[in-house]
Amino acid sequence: MRILFCNYEYPPLGGGGGVVNAMLAEELAHRHQVTVLTSCGPNLAAEETLNNVRIIRVPVYTRRQMAAANFPSMAAYIMNGLRYGTKLLQKEQFDIINTHFALPSGPVGHSLAKNFNVPNVLSVHGGDLYDPSKFTSPHRHFLLRMWVNSLLHKADAVVGQSRNTNENVTTFYDAGLKPALIPLGINRPHFPSTTRQELGFTDQEKILVTVGRQVSRKANDRLITVFSRLKQDNCKLVLIGSGPQQESLQALANQLNVADKVVFAGFVSEEKKYALLANADLYVSTSQHEGFGLVFLEAMAANLPVMCYNHGGQTDFLEHGKTGALLELNDETAFLNELNRLLSDPSLAQQIGEYNKQKVEQYFIENCAKEYETLFESLLKDSKGVAAGSSRS
Known part of the structure; x- marks a missing residue:
């Protein structure tokens, strides 16, 4: 054709x-x-x-x-x-x-x-x-x-x-x-053998990652706010992507005293994106709506539990409790509780990640x-x- x-x-x-x-x-x-x-x-x-x-x-x-x-x-x-x-x-x-x-x-x-x-x-x-x-x-x-x-x-x-x-x-x-x-x-991802140290992180840190443009629909201001309330001190939040809201998000991180823990990676190559996903512990998103959510599939292929809201096309393939957490839109208390639960239970996170790697094969x-x-x-x-x-x- x-x-x-x-x-x-x-x-x-x-x-x-x-x-x-x-x-x-x-x-x-x-x-x-x-x-x-x-x-x-x-x-x-x-x-x-x-x-x-x-x-x-x-x-x-x-x-x-x-x-x-x-x-x-x-x-x-x-x-x-x-x-x-x-x-x-x-x-x-x-x-x-x-x-x-x-x-x-x-x-x-x-x-x-x-x-x-x-x-x-x-x-x-x-x-x-x-x-x-x-x-x-x-x-x-x-x-x-x-x-x-x-x-x-x-x-x-x-x-x-x-x-x-x-x-x-x-x-x-x-x-x-x-x-x-x-x-x-x-596309079937190819994850490079990049180490955490090469990316600027330590093995002791818990890495939360999200991918998307810095625009209002992604609501990364909400994500940074929830992250600032985490109980764990050894966490880093990595935001992959660029966009018109980046300066205001950096100002918010400063205001909430988490500027040293929030990494604005900006627009990166596919190889670096997959390297960051492969070295993360958890994929997180406070997006207000996704038509489908390709980035969730990429996270699943990287063995990551996925945390997001239940408003959008991702509800076709994400399942609360099985693929991670699928929460009511903008329920930040529930989001924070699930974050703390998954970060404090590595065996559960690993079990979810293995399930996700199998499930993503059909996508x-x-x-x-x-x-x-x-x-x-x-x-x-x-x-x-x-x-x-x-x-x-």
Whole structure:
């Protein structure tokens, strides 16, 4: 198949939605011809091929950060994505378009599919439908809801990556829609043999780690606040990722007298991320909502117990008491109690970690790619059947 992905964000831009798109594209590129139409960021090439995936980046002008987007750059992607995408499809044929995120990618994928008679699969990731941390979340505004609802209806197929995402489709947009459910996946991680000492830690310290952009939805201010109340003195909290809230979070750590115990690792390579996960004792997150939660899978693959809230797509695969702790949203007392319990019982933490390593096997990217492949092939078969019926009539 000749597959075109439309996604406003693609690594190194953005967060989990772009990352999983890249993993899916690279896995499918083993068997198919794959192109990605995305947006350009600081110091990125306008076009290149990485891991057999052709990446075309359209100019968006106003984007200054890799981790965080802004409205002018989103609007520019809709305009330039259509312009560059039209030129691309005038020269080349594609069998299927897979659009990731209802907004801002949705209008691009829909228009290209309509104008060039190509089936369009719209993959929704959660935050493009419902983000409780943002006033601008589409579910809060009538016109945005209507726009998203229209894009959902016009797609040839809609895919959600979790039951929670699909429930948000029917709750906030249209109860009659029936999105397909295709769980996301991660590449099978390769954990380096880096030691704690090489990372700047000691064997006596308990290391808590979290991965994600420093944005309001991740609520790392809550995580630092809970961490400051821990009973254990020999703990370090490692925050992997960058973003617009980093300075305010550093100020909060200073204010709570834990600046020497909170490590802001910033944006790191995949190798260092996996080294930090492999040397940690516990994965922690106070994120307000996750469409799926790829980082939880990475933590599970590293034999880590996972602690987070029960609001989001991670409830499809995380189980309270088995994979760690799955707690009521923003119940910081319960979060602190579970933290103290797991940190004080290494044998329990080890038992949970071993369970997680086995459970994560079903969530590697090859499984996700096969399900998308099956869906694409089904749509193409149906579209050819319709075309044949039209020609006979």
